């Protein structure tokens with residue numbers, strides 16, 4: 001982003017190491033990990049004004065214009081409908097912009113302004129909208145993945161004083177998108193773990209890296225998944241505590257699937273299914289975004305974060321169909337399909353995390369195509385063994401315009417995981433209910449009594465839409481942050497720094 005005012009610090013240089021081995025490109029892989037500010041935010045005193053109008057406020061707005069301007073607006077047919085944009089001329093060129101909000105009260109109507117408005121600084125005039133949501137939408141829409149290709153233009157910038165929660169949420173989502181968009185030749189397990197470490201250290205968290213023989217002993221299932229790759233698996237973990245959190249503050253445990261590339265293993269994916277698999281670490285990236293939102297808000301909580309960073313590759317060392325793995329939990333798993341590796345990556349992490357007795361255990365994973373068949377790309381599937389948590393999450397998804405939809409952990413399908421030789425199979429022999437079967441598999445590893453939310457998510461925007469640029473995405477993480485604050489810190493919720501608007 002070409003903005004001299006931005007303070008992006010490129011402190012993360014392990015990409016150079018990856019590039020030396022894999023591409024020869026010497027630049028850094030991942031920006032934005034510890035960026036202090038968004039490059040689309042500005043403080044220019046001469047910024048032009050954006051008037052955000054609804055259909056019923058257009059008339060009174062026009063009444064305050066010069067007669068020439070009023071005639072121009074009327075003649076243009078501007079009616080305050082969603083997605084309408086009109087640049088208003090003045091004596092010295094463009095004087096202001098009018099945008100239509102229609103009846104949309106979410107952040108989306110502001111989510112395409114960064115690239116529809118001319119380059120330069122803009123500021124919002126007060127109007128019938130929530131300014132924090134406007135800032136969020138503007139910032140979410142200003143992101144592009146520009147690492148390899150210079151953009152044709154810079155985003156317009158927004159003058160914004162305050163709205164720290166909105167800015168912190170946007171920068172957290174930018175960070176996750178950047179990780180997802182980074183191709184797998186540059187982002188291997190080590191580089192994903194390095195990203196986790198950079199974030200942890202930026203927030204004073206205690207980082208723990210487990211690899212090699214220690215990983216094989218502590219996370220045998222992750223080790224099995226990663227065996228086929230030249231780039232060995234890493235478990236990246238950190239613990240963090242808010243600056244005002246007591247030693248017994250609620251613990252939230254977060255686990256992410258960080259499969260940096262999923263070939264499917266011996267059960268190789270077809271080209272169309274393999275194409276997008278650089279995004280198979282989207283769960284890990286999303287978890288980092290959620291952790292960052294919580295840490296930026298300095299919520300009085302404790303976090304424990306675990307990412308299984310691993311590549312599912314094909315080689316003479318790769319795990320085979322009908323191999324049997326002894327997991328961390330002690331359960332034996334027969335490999336019915338090497339492409340169902342995400343649940344294997346998560347099962348060891350869930351076992352360890354749930355044994356800590358967290359107030360909430362969250363995992364996030366690009367887990368099943370079946371979840372996409374059921375709900376499409378925009379609605380992550382929520383599985384939750386606790387109705388109160390499920391309600392809080394769905395309510396936060398609605399209030400933050402960051403939705404998800406719940407599917408059941410249907411006990412009746414549990415026996416579909418039976419194996420003749422092991423405690424369970426990693427897949428079912430039936431073709432139905434794939435997302436539920438994956439969730440039921442993972443439930444076997446969650447300690448009884450642990451409130452657990454599993455998000456099966458797509459982590460990708462197939463095209464450009466307001467506030468959702470094409471490419472990597474971290475859906476539902478703003479909602480999770482809101483629900484965590486609402487449920488665990490109800491006395492703080494209104495000021496928790498994770499609710500963009502109330």
Ligand SMILES: [Zn+2]
Pocket residue numbers: 262264312338339340341342
């Ligand atoms: Zn897979």
